[in-house]
Amino acid sequence: MSDSLLAALRDLLGPKRVLTGEALRERYVHIWRMTEGLRAQALVLPQNTQEVAAIVRLCHQRGQSIAIHGGLTNLVGSTDTRPEQIVLSTERLNRIEEVDEQSRSITVQSGVILSEVQAAARERELLFPLNFGAKGSARIGGILSTNAGGLRVFRFGMTRQLVLGLEAVLPDGTIVNSLKKIIKDNSGYDLKQLFIGSEGTLGIITRAVLKLVEMPRSRNSAVIGMQDYQQATGLLKFLDRNLAGTLSAYELIWPATYRAMTSPPAIPKPPLPYDYAYYVLVDSLGSHPEADRDRLLELLLEAQERGLLAEAVPALSEADLDWFWRIREDVRVVADRSPYDQHFDVSLPISDIGAYVAQRRPELARLEGVEGVYAFGHVADGNVHFIIGKTRADDGLRLRINELVYAPLRELGGSVSAEHGIGTHKKAYLHLSRSPAEIALMRLLKNSLAPRGILNPGLIL
Numbered sequence: 179m180s181d182s183l184l185a186a187l188r189d190l191l192g193p194k195r196v197l198t199g200e201a202l203r204e205r206y207v208h209i210w211r212m213t214e215g216l217r218a219q220a221l222v223l224p225q226n227t228q229e230v231a232a233i234v235r236l237c238h239q240r241g242q243s244i245a246i247h248g249g250l251t252n253l254v255g256s257t258d259t260r261p262e263q264i265v266l267s268t269e270r271l272n273r274i275e276e277v278d279e280q281s282r283s284i285t286v287q288s289g290v291i292l293s294e295v296q297a298a299a300r301e302r303e304l305l306f307p308l309n310f311g312a313k314g315s316a317r318i319g320g321i322l323s324t325n326a327g328g329l330r331v332f333r334f335g336m337t338r339q340l341v342l343g344l345e346a347v348l349p350d351g352t353i354v355n356s357l358k359k360i361i362k363d364n365s366g367y368d369l370k371q372l373f374i375g376s377e378g379t380l381g382i383i384t385r386a387v388l389k390l391v392e393m394p395r396s397r398n399s400a401v402i403g404m405q406d407y408q409q410a411t412g413l414l415k416f417l418d419r420n421l422a423g424t425l426s427a428y429e430l431i432w433p434a435t436y437r438a439m440t441s442p443p444a445i446p447k448p449p450l451p452y453d454y455a456y457y458v459l460v461d462s463l464g465s466h467p468e469a470d471r472d473r474l475l476e477l478l479l480e481a482q483e484r485g486l487l488a489e490a491v492p493a494l495s496e497a498d499l500d501w502f503w504r505i506r507e508d509v510r511v512v513a514d515r516s517p518y519d520q521h522f523d524v525s526l527p528i529s530d531i532g533a534y535v536a537q538r539r540p541e542l543a544r545l546e547g548v549e550g551v552y553a554f555g556h557v558a559d560g561n562v563h564f565i566i567g568k569t570r571a572d573d574g575l576r577l578r579i580n581e582l583v584y585a586p587l588r589e590l591g592g593s594v595s596a597e598h599g600i601g602t603h604k605k606a607y608l609h610l611s612r613s614p615a616e617i618a619l620m621r622l623l624k625n626s627l628a629p630r631g632i633l634n635p636g637l638i639l
C-alpha cells in the first residue's frame with residue numbers, strides 16, 4: 179500500500195479508524211483463530227455508506243485489494259487475508275435505523291449482529307426468523323453475502339427470502355441504493371439478489387431492509403430417537419402434514435455426533451439414551467400455547483404407534499427449550515474434540531441422505547489421521563454437515579477427505595455448498611455443482627461488475 183493511500187485513508191477516517199502495525203496484532207481473521215494476529219497493510223473502520231464508498235474509490239484508483247470482514251464466523255476460509263490487502267471491517271456500521279411494525283421490516287447497517295436484529299424485532303413482538311449457532315457474532319453483511327441458512331429455512335427460507343431491500347457499494351465506489359420496504363417489485367432485474375450470496379466479490383453491502391414476521395406465541399420442541407432413516411423422512415412428512423404449517427425446524431443428528439454434543443466436555447446432558455441410530459430435534463412455532471403443545475404431544479404418540487419413532491422427549495419448559503437447542507447449536511464442542519477439523523455443508527435430495535451418510539462415514543473413518551466423523555444437518559432442507567476430526571493438518575489428507583465427501587454429489591444432483599458458500603475452501607469443487615455454462619456466466623458477471631477484482635479477490639472463482 180502506498181504512503182499516499184494511507185494518508186488519504188487517515189484524512190478520510192481520522193487516525194483512530196485506520197489501524198496499522200502493532201494495532202493489527204489484536205485483530206484476527208476468524209473467531210476461532212483469535213490468537214493468530216492479522217497480517218494486512220491496514221484495517222479501516224468506516225461508519226457510514228459514504229465512507230465505505232470513498233474508501234473503495236481510493237482503492238479502485240490504485241488497484242488496492244480489499245478483504246471485507248464482517249463477524250468472521252464463515253466456515254469456508256473467506257475472510258483469510260493476505261499481507262498486501264487492506265481490511266475493511268463493518269463493525270462500526272452497527273446502527274439499527276428503523277423497525278417498521280406496519281411494514282414488518284427492520285432497516286439496519288450491515289455491521290449489526292444477528293442477535294441484535296432478533297432482539298430489536300422481539301421488542302416489537304416481531305420475529306426475524308433467521309437463526310443459527312453463530313447468531314451472537316455473525317453480522318448482517320456477512321450473512322447476506324453468504325446467503326446463510328440455519329435452523330428455520332424449512333419454514334421461512336434462506337436469507338435471500340428475508341431481504342426486502344439492500345444498499346451496496348460497487349467495486350468502483352458507486353453506491354447502488356435499492357433500500358425499499360416493498361414485498362413485490364417486478365420492475366426489471368432484482369438487483370439486490372446479485373449481492374446476496376456473492377461473498378463480497380461484486381460489492382460491499384452497507385445497509386439492508388429485512389423482512390420480519392409476527393412473533394409466534396407458542397414454541398414447542400422435542401428430541402426424538404429412531405432406528406432407521408425411513409422413519410426420519412416418514413416422521414418429517416407426518417409432522418409437516420399434521421402441524422398445519424407450524425413445523426419450523428427438523429434437525430437430524432447421527433449417533434456419534436449426538437454423543438459428542440451431550441457428553442463432557444460438552445455441557446448439555448443427553449435428553450435420550452445413546453440407543454438410537456438417529457436423533458431428530460423438531461421445533462414448531464404457533465399461536466396457541468396450550469393447544470399447540472397438546473397437538474405436538476398427540477402427534478408424537480400417534481407417530482410412535484405408526485412406527486415412525488422409537489422414543490420422544492418433549493420440552494416442558496423454557497429451560498428444556500434452551501437445553502435441547504443448545505445441544506444442536508454449539509457445534510464448536512464437536513470440532514474441539516480433535517486438534518484439527520474440516521467442515522462440510524453439502525446438499526442432496528432428502529431421499530438420498532441416509533444412504534449417502536451411511537456409505538461416507540465408514541470410508542472417512544478408515545482414513546489414517548481421521549479420529550471422528552460427525553454428521554448432522556438441516557435434513558428437511560436436504561442439507562448435511564460433516565465435521566471431520568483429525569490428528570494432523572496435512573494437505574494430502576484434506577484433499578482425500580474432500581474427494582470422499584464431494585465425489586458422489588454431481589451424480590446425485592447435489593451441491594458442495596448448501597449454505598456456507600464457496601470461499602477459498604471449495605473453489606476447486608465448484609464444477610461439481612455448477613455446469614461450465616453457469617460458471618462462464620458467473621465469470622461474465624464478475625468481470626462486468628468487478629473488472630479489477632479488488633474486492634475479496636480469490637473467492638468463489
Ligand SMILES: Cc1cc2nc3c(=O)[nH]c(=O)nc-3n(C[C@H](O)[C@H](O)[C@H](O)COP(=O)(O)OP(=O)(O)OC[C@H]3O[C@@H](n4cnc5c(N)ncnc54)[C@H](O)[C@@H]3O)c2cc1C
Nearest residue numbers: 248249250251252310311317319320326327328378383597
Ligand atoms: C457456530 C457456527 C454455526 C454456524 N451455523 C450456520 C448455519 O446453521 N447456517 C449457515 O448458513 N451458516 C452457518 N454458519 C456460517 C455462516 O455462514 C456465518 O456465520 C455467517 O453467514 C457469516 O457472517 P459473518 O458476519 O461472520 O461474515 P464473515 O465471516 O465476516 O464473512 C463472510 C463472507 O462475507 C463477506 N462479507 C462480510 N461482510 C460483508 C459485507 N458487508 N458486504 C459484502 N461482503 C461481506 C466476507 O468478505 C466473506 O466473504 C455458522 C458458523 C458458526 C461459527
